[in-house]
Amino acid sequence: MNYVQNDGNIILYDCKSFTLKDIFECGQCFRYEKITQSKYKIIAYSKALILEKKGNDILFYDCTEKDFENIWFDYFDLNTDYEAIKEELSENDEIMKNAVAYAEGIRLLNQEPYECLLSFIISQNNNIPRIIKILNSFSRLYGKKIGEDYAFPILDDIKNITEEDLSPFKMGYRSKYILDAVKKLTDDNDLIDLSLSTEQLKNNLLSVKGVGNKVADCVLLFSCKKRECFPVDVWINRVISKLYLKNETVTNNEIQAFAKDKWGDKAGFAQQYLFNYIRGTSNEHI
DNA sequence: GCGCAGGGGGTCG
């Protein structure tokens, strides 16, 4: 990965598989802002970062080499060869070929686990604009101010939070789940210990009230580097049953077994390409 | 214009 520091910015040269729209709008994260087609802001790790794509180069505005190496390199999963993954997934699979072509610049972000957990608890039975609204207003009240933006609250900011404190955000019944998550994270430093096995980690996540199979898999995939995880929601159920199983009705467990068998340790990558593809083209498939 | 279903990246009892 070839990059230079120039005039306070980082320039990442000739970066394949890196499209800001694909990365941020494929549904894995919520605290991004579109500035133009090729320019986005993302808030993560208590930093606000503006990125712009110019040709095949990526500009990281106002970014130190230290932050790039310590935070953003891993956040954007720059150690992973997406060209190879796309090729492997697409082999003998016309459906996947189309899904990959639809958003070839997707990368799986490595987000902060506790933020990811709280965010996907909010996401359940909810729609994306409202999820974003809740997370932003929550950050505005409890997160650290960074320039004109607000970081997602760190655990210390919210460890004593009450149900009443959460009522302004209109999280509904999810407030209780957030409180349970905060309590369990506070009580147990190792609840989301990345050195644990996928199974152990998943059991820990499932112990949180309001965290079921789907939310747990999202946290594992989007913030714990467990790329074999395959979160199944209504869209994934739809795309697998319609495109791969000839409209057969299947349970989410059957879908998960199908994905494990077909994509193995790369199921998580497959999930993002397919999820984004079916959501973006759902009108054409119905 | 308003009121009222219907449903949204699920989970719990």
Added chain:
DNA sequence: CGACCCCCTGCG
């Protein structure tokens, strides 16, 4: 399997 907290949309 139905209800759920709340918001938004579509329809009469």
